[in-house]
Amino acid sequence: xxxxxxxxxxxxxxxxxxxxxxxxxxxxxxxxxxxxxxxxxxxxxxxxxxxxxxxxxxxxxxxxxxxxxxxxxxxxxxxxxxxxxxxxxxxxxxxxxxxxxxxxxxxxxxxxxxxxxxxxxxxxxxxxxxxxxxxxxxxxxxxxxxxxxxxxxxxxxxxxxxxxxxxxxxxxxxxxxxxxxxxxxxxxxxxxxxxxxxxxxxxxxxxxxxxxxxxxxxxxxxxxxxxxxxxxxxxxxxxxxxxxxxxxxxxxxxxxxxxxxxxxxxxxxxxxxxxxxxxxxxxxxxxxxxxxxxxxxxxxxxxxxxxxxxxxxxxxxxxxxxxxxxxxxxxxxxxxxxxxxxxxxxxxxx
Amino acid sequence: xxxxxxxxxxxxxxxxxxxxxxxxxxxxxxxxxxxxxxxxxxxxxxxxxxxxxxxxxxxxxxxxxxxxxxxxxxxxxxxxxxxxxxxxxxxxxxxxxxxxxxxxxxxxxxxxxxxxxxxxxxxxxxxxxxxxxxxxxxxxxxxxxxxxxxxxxxxxxxxxxxxxxxxxxxxxxxxxxxxxxxxxxxxxxxxxxxxxxxxxxxxxxxxxxxxxxxxxxxxxxxxxxxxxxxxxxxxxxxxxxxxxxxxxxxxxxxxxxxxxxxxxxxxxxxxxx
Numbered sequence: 001x002x003x004x005x006x007x008x009x010x011x012x013x014x015x016x017x018x019x020x021x022x023x024x025x026x027x028x029x030x031x032x033x034x035x036x037x038x039x040x041x042x043x044x045x046x047x048x049x050x051x052x053x054x055x056x057x058x059x060x061x062x063x064x065x066x067x068x069x070x071x072x073x074x075x076x077x078x079x080x081x082x083x084x085x086x087x088x089x090x091x092x093x094x095x096x097x098x099x100x101x102x103x104x105x106x107x108x109x110x111x112x113x114x115x116x117x118x119x120x121x122x123x124x125x126x127x128x129x130x131x132x133x134x135x136x137x138x139x140x141x142x143x144x145x146x147x148x149x150x151x152x153x154x155x156x157x158x159x160x161x162x163x164x165x166x167x168x169x170x171x172x173x174x175x176x177x178x179x180x181x182x183x184x185x186x187x188x189x190x191x192x193x194x195x196x197x198x199x200x201x202x203x204x205x206x207x208x209x210x211x212x213x214x215x216x217x218x219x220x221x222x223x224x225x226x227x228x229x230x231x232x233x234x235x236x237x238x239x240x241x242x243x244x245x246x247x248x249x250x251x252x253x254x255x256x257x258x259x260x261x262x263x264x265x266x267x268x269x270x271x272x273x274x275x276x277x278x279x280x281x282x283x284x285x286x287x288x289x290x291x292x293x294x295x296x297x298x299x300x301x302x303x304x305x306x307x308x309x310x311x312x313x314x315x316x317x318x319x320x321x322x323x324x325x326x327x328x329x330x331x332x333x334x335x336x337x338x339x340x341x342x343x344x345x346x347x348x349x350x
Numbered sequence: 351x352x353x354x355x356x357x358x359x360x361x362x363x364x365x366x367x368x369x370x371x372x373x374x375x376x377x378x379x380x381x382x383x384x385x386x387x388x389x390x391x392x393x394x395x396x397x398x399x400x401x402x403x404x405x406x407x408x409x410x411x412x413x414x415x416x417x418x419x420x421x422x423x424x425x426x427x428x429x430x431x432x433x434x435x436x437x438x439x440x441x442x443x444x445x446x447x448x449x450x451x452x453x454x455x456x457x458x459x460x461x462x463x464x465x466x467x468x469x470x471x472x473x474x475x476x477x478x479x480x481x482x483x484x485x486x487x488x489x490x491x492x493x494x495x496x497x498x499x500x501x502x503x504x505x506x507x508x509x510x511x512x513x514x515x516x517x518x519x520x521x522x523x524x525x526x527x528x529x530x531x532x533x534x535x536x537x538x539x540x541x542x543x544x545x546x547x548x549x550x551x552x553x554x555x556x557x558x559x560x561x562x563x564x565x566x567x568x569x570x571x572x573x574x575x576x577x578x579x580x581x582x583x584x585x586x587x588x589x590x591x592x593x594x595x596x597x598x599x600x601x602x603x604x605x606x607x608x609x610x611x612x613x614x615x616x617x618x619x620x621x622x623x
Binding site: 052055056057058059072073074075076077078079084086087089090091092093094095096099102103104106107108109147 | 368371372374375376378379382383384385450451454455456457458459460461462463464465466620622623
């Protein structure tokens with residue numbers, strides 16, 4: 001079992017510049033154990049760069065980041081303290097999954113028996129002896145997660161772990177992260193998929209253009225950055241809308257024959273309709289989604305806007321649920337605001 | 351009454367053994383990619399094959415050769431020529447063990463497991479050196495014996511007991527090891543397979559030819575110190591004035607290797623992975 005000391009990631013003034021481009025700008029945040037902390041930001045916001053600095057792969061231009069109070073590069077058996085999945089394709093194509101895990105285990109003094117264990121844990125038994133180059137992205141993700149779990153670490157980091165996974169795989173990762181956090185581990189997971197974060201994260205570190213925009217609970221973040229509204233449907237909207245506006249409530253056209261009313265709960269709206277003898281076909285309080293809160297906060301910090309005006313704010317269907325089927329987002333769906341020519345990790349890497 | 355023992359983590363574990371662990375991991379890595387086997391096989395085929403081929407051509411045309419040409423034959427001549435064509439392949443292995451990791455992104459996974467980069471590079475170099483030393487010795491002795499077996503059909507063969515021959519043949523294995531290490535340094539510096547292979551090819555093959563065209567006494571001196579000329583001095587049983595003394599030559603080549611590895615280490619530690 002992993003040790004009992006607090007597993008924490010702490011960044012203080014963490015900065016990374018590539019030439020005159022600042023990828024990460026004086027980032028301060030703390031990732032604590034026992035919960036899933038989402039690292040949320042648009043593509044190119046600096047998420048991967050930050051994670052590479054945490055792992056000692058990239059050297060900060062300024063500031064520092066520690067894992068369990070120490071510089072990652074000073075850890076002697078780092079896989080026993082931090083497990084990370086940054087890039088599922090970062091495996092030698094000619095080496096089998098088993099040997100890939102074996103060499104990682106050996107480098108940290110982890111017994112070979114643990115290799116078989118994690119292979120079983122991620123369900124790769126049948127392909128463990130096959131060269132990695134034949135692996136699908138989903139199999140690669142599972143191998144990456146097996147590598148992250150090798151040393152039974154107290155801290156786990158995943159960079160966009162659901163990318164390229166089918167719904168079953170997404171559910172599996174979601175449950176895994178939940179379980180790891182429930183076991184008291186520190187789980188830090190980046191994503192540009194708000195819907196995914198809303199489902200998995202307890203806590204958020206929000207980044208945009210390299211700056212930390214918020215560090216807060218998911219609920220608090222939504223409450224602070226987006227307002228709820230009431231969806232109203234009625235055959236007499238022509239009469240109802242002016243009455244609502246007279247009360248000083250903001251009224252917006254919803255889809256079809258609906259209205260969106262801001263500034264009042266369902267009760268006063270229903271009372272108003274009843275007092276005027278107007279039938280209501282729907283009266284529903286709509287809680288804002290993480291996506292809406294995120295868009296309001298980062299609307300001006302998205303690095304790569306699509307050419308279509310307004311495309312940076314994807315349509316949110318009624319009900320406030322993000323435009324994603326219940327099974328999760330489609331595998332490998334690119335972020336809403338990235339033109340197709342962008343590489344997966346365009347964070348200032350030349 | 352008893353205090354809870356302070357929490358221990360893996361990094362509080364004894365220091366000893368960590369380099370051994372890194373070595374074990376690197377050994378697993380080098381033996382579990384097929385490029386290692388194929389590169390060593392290619393090197394063996396070319397070096398042993400050229401040695402045999404040249405010996406065949408020499409014995410076949412011996413009767414037509416001038417006395418001067420006949421006198422140019424030494425016990426290690428076939429393997430010397432074979433080395434010139436085949437040694438670059440051992441450099442390719444040195445390049446591949448690191449550029450293969452850059453090309454696939456494995457380097458980032460590997461450095462997450464071993465963040466101490468000096469330790470990482472040192473373990474890689476040691477494992478590569480041992481593998482190529484063993485393979486290089488086998489190849490060197492095999493190319494010598496194959497060449498001699500063919501030459502002896504015309505009673506032209508020499509033996510390991512001849513002056514300087516054992517040193518030349520065993521030194522050939524060491525030379526191949528140093529070539530692989532120098533190429534490792536080049537691979538770390540350039541991080542790309544094709545570019546690194548070209549540089550190693552230029553250093554070992556092209557420069558040696560260019561050296562032959564340098565004019566005058568000055569040119570001859572410079573030529574002696576060019577990497578392939580300096581290194582292959584060890585293959586001469588009876589070195590003349592045109593090459594450095596064998597151990598001096600090998601030491602000069604080892605120095606080049608050390609410079610390449612030192613530069614590689616400095617860059618490796620400074621750069622983002």
